[in-house]
Amino acid sequence: MIRDDLISLIQQAALKAQATGDIPIFSLPDVVIERPKNPEHGDYSTNVAMQSARLAKMAPVKIAEALIAHFPAAAFIGKVDLAHPGFINFTLSDSWLAQQVAVIEAAPDSFGNSDAGQGRKAQVEFVSANPTGPLTIGHAWGAVLGDTIASLLTATGWDVTREYYFNNGGRQMRLLGESLRVRYLELLGQQNPIPQDGYQGDYLRWIAAALVAEHGDGLVEAGVDVFRNKAELSIFANIRATLARLGVDFDVYYNELDLYETGKINAAVQALSTSGYAYQKDGATWLRATDLGLKQDRVIIKSSGEPTYRMPDIAYHVDKLERGFEYIVDIFGADHHATWPDVLAGVRALGYDTSDIQVIIHQFITLLRDGQEVKMSTRRGEFVTIDALLDELTTPSIPGRDVMRFMLLTRSADSSMTFDIDLAVKESSENPVYYVQYGHARICAILRKAAEEGFSPGEYADGDLSLLVHPAELKLLRKMIAIPEIIADATAQLAPHQLSHYAQGLANDFHVFYHECKVVTAEPDERQLSLARLRLCAAARIVLARVLGLMGVTAPERM
Incomplete structure (x- = not known):
C-alpha cells in the first residue's frame, strides 16, 4: 500500500540524513501517515518531524527539511512539501495515477486485497439467536456486520469460519414449547392462557395450525418437550431461509447442548x-x-x-481457542454489553489469552415508517421480521436484500441506527444504495453505448492512459486507488461501515467526472481521448463492483 511505501521511504530518508549529519542519531518514532482533509495539503501527510523534535533536540522544520532533502525518488510521488510547523505533505504523481488503471485491470476480482492474515484461522460468530422466534431487524444488523467483516477478513488473507451459536435448551425454550402448546390446544377449542413471560407472536399460531393439519388432535396429550422440538424445527428452518434471503451463509451451526x-x-x-x-x-x-x-x-x-448463561459462553470460547482460531470476532446486540467482560474474564482465568478475541456490540435500531417510529417488543409479538422488511424494501429497481445490507452498513456499530423505510425505497440520489448502484449501472450504460458507436472493449483496452489529465479524472483515480487502504482499515478496525462511505464517495466522484468530461465523442481527433476515458470507466466499474461485492450488495448493469 502507498502508506507502507511512504513509511519505508521516510525511514530511508532519516537514515541518509543521519549518515550525513543533517540530523542527529536517534530512533525514529513510529511513522504515522494520514490523509489531509484539505486537498491543497497533498494526498498524504506525516507529522514525524514534530514527533522527532524532542528526541533529536532539533526544530521540527529543520528535521522536515532534512528528511525532504534526502527523500528517495519514487515513481508514485509527484511532489514533497513542507508545511509549518513541520508537516511533510506528499502529492501523488499524475502520470503514475493514470497508469494505475492497468493495475486495476490486471486484478479485477482481487484489487485491494492483501495477505495480511497469511492464511491463519479466524472465526466470526454472529446472529446466534436462539430458535424462539423469527429473526427481526435487530438480528439483521448483526447478520450484515458479521457477514461483511468475514468477507473483509477473507479479502485480507484470513481463513475465515462463519459460525452461529445457539441454545435449544433452558427456560426460554421451555416457555416456547408451553406457548406453542397453548396455541395448538386453542385451535382445538381448549382455551388456556399463555404462560407468564411466554411468547405471543402470531408465528406460533402458524406453527400450531401446521401441527393441527399434520396431526389433528393427536398431540393433545403430548408433553411440552414435543412442542418445544416442533417449534425449534419450524423456527430454525425459517431462520435459515431468512438468512439465505439476506445473503448470509454459515459454515458452522454450533449447539450449546454439545458443550454439555x-x-x-x-x-x-x-x-x-x-x-x-x-x-x-x-x-x-x-x-x-x-x-x-x-x-x-x-x-x-x-x-x-x-x-x-455466562458459564456455557466461557466454555464455548475455550472451545473456539482449542479449535485453533487465532483471531475471533464476536458480534452481539446491545443487550450483551454487561455480560461479555465476564465471559472473557472467565476464559482468562482458565489460562487463555483473550487479546485476539474482539467483541463488537451493535446498538439498537429505530425503524421509521411514514416518519413515525415503529414500536417493537419481541415478547409481546410486536416486531418487524427481516422477511417482512425485505418484502417492503424490494422495488422494481433494487432487491430488498441490497437495500437492507447497504443501509445497515451506513453507520458504525457503536452508533444508534435509525432505519428510514421511506428513504430506503426512494429512487433518487437521496437514497445512498440507489445512488451507488446507479453509478455502476451508469458506467455499464456508457460502455454499452460506446460499443454501439464503434468503440469496442478490445480497442479501448489499449487506450492511452497518459491522456487522463483532467482534474475530475485524477480525482476519480485517487478515489479508485484508495480501496486497498479502505479494505485494510475497515478490517483492522472491524468497521465495515467504511465500505459504504467509500462507495458513496466513489460514486460521487464518478458522477462528477461524467458531467465534466465527455466520455464518447464522434470527433475523430478526440477518439484517443475517448478510448482512454472508456478505459477509466471500465476500471471504475471494477472498483465499484468490488466494494459492493464486499458488502454483499449486487452491482446492477441496468436500472
Whole structure:
C-alpha cells in the first residue's frame, strides 16, 4: 500500500540524513501517515518531524527539511512539501495515477486485497439467536456486520469460519414449547392462557395450525418437550431461509447442548474451582471476577445446579481457542454489553489469552415508517421480521436484500441506527444504495453505448492512459486507488461501515467526472481521448463492483 511505501521511504530518508549529519542519531518514532482533509495539503501527510523534535533536540522544520532533502525518488510521488510547523505533505504523481488503471485491470476480482492474515484461522460468530422466534431487524444488523467483516477478513488473507451459536435448551425454550402448546390446544377449542413471560407472536399460531393439519388432535396429550422440538424445527428452518434471503451463509451451526454432552462445561467449572477462581456461596458457584479486574463477582452455577448463561459462553470460547482460531470476532446486540467482560474474564482465568478475541456490540435500531417510529417488543409479538422488511424494501429497481445490507452498513456499530423505510425505497440520489448502484449501472450504460458507436472493449483496452489529465479524472483515480487502504482499515478496525462511505464517495466522484468530461465523442481527433476515458470507466466499474461485492450488495448493469 502507498502508506507502507511512504513509511519505508521516510525511514530511508532519516537514515541518509543521519549518515550525513543533517540530523542527529536517534530512533525514529513510529511513522504515522494520514490523509489531509484539505486537498491543497497533498494526498498524504506525516507529522514525524514534530514527533522527532524532542528526541533529536532539533526544530521540527529543520528535521522536515532534512528528511525532504534526502527523500528517495519514487515513481508514485509527484511532489514533497513542507508545511509549518513541520508537516511533510506528499502529492501523488499524475502520470503514475493514470497508469494505475492497468493495475486495476490486471486484478479485477482481487484489487485491494492483501495477505495480511497469511492464511491463519479466524472465526466470526454472529446472529446466534436462539430458535424462539423469527429473526427481526435487530438480528439483521448483526447478520450484515458479521457477514461483511468475514468477507473483509477473507479479502485480507484470513481463513475465515462463519459460525452461529445457539441454545435449544433452558427456560426460554421451555416457555416456547408451553406457548406453542397453548396455541395448538386453542385451535382445538381448549382455551388456556399463555404462560407468564411466554411468547405471543402470531408465528406460533402458524406453527400450531401446521401441527393441527399434520396431526389433528393427536398431540393433545403430548408433553411440552414435543412442542418445544416442533417449534425449534419450524423456527430454525425459517431462520435459515431468512438468512439465505439476506445473503448470509454459515459454515458452522454450533449447539450449546454439545458443550454439555462433551463435558466441556463441567470441565471448565472444575478448572475454575481448582485454580481458585470459582468459589461456593449461598449454594451457588461464583466466578471470582473481582480478581480478574471486574467490579463484582458473578454467579456461574445457580443453587439449583443450572449454569447461568455466562458459564456455557466461557466454555464455548475455550472451545473456539482449542479449535485453533487465532483471531475471533464476536458480534452481539446491545443487550450483551454487561455480560461479555465476564465471559472473557472467565476464559482468562482458565489460562487463555483473550487479546485476539474482539467483541463488537451493535446498538439498537429505530425503524421509521411514514416518519413515525415503529414500536417493537419481541415478547409481546410486536416486531418487524427481516422477511417482512425485505418484502417492503424490494422495488422494481433494487432487491430488498441490497437495500437492507447497504443501509445497515451506513453507520458504525457503536452508533444508534435509525432505519428510514421511506428513504430506503426512494429512487433518487437521496437514497445512498440507489445512488451507488446507479453509478455502476451508469458506467455499464456508457460502455454499452460506446460499443454501439464503434468503440469496442478490445480497442479501448489499449487506450492511452497518459491522456487522463483532467482534474475530475485524477480525482476519480485517487478515489479508485484508495480501496486497498479502505479494505485494510475497515478490517483492522472491524468497521465495515467504511465500505459504504467509500462507495458513496466513489460514486460521487464518478458522477462528477461524467458531467465534466465527455466520455464518447464522434470527433475523430478526440477518439484517443475517448478510448482512454472508456478505459477509466471500465476500471471504475471494477472498483465499484468490488466494494459492493464486499458488502454483499449486487452491482446492477441496468436500472
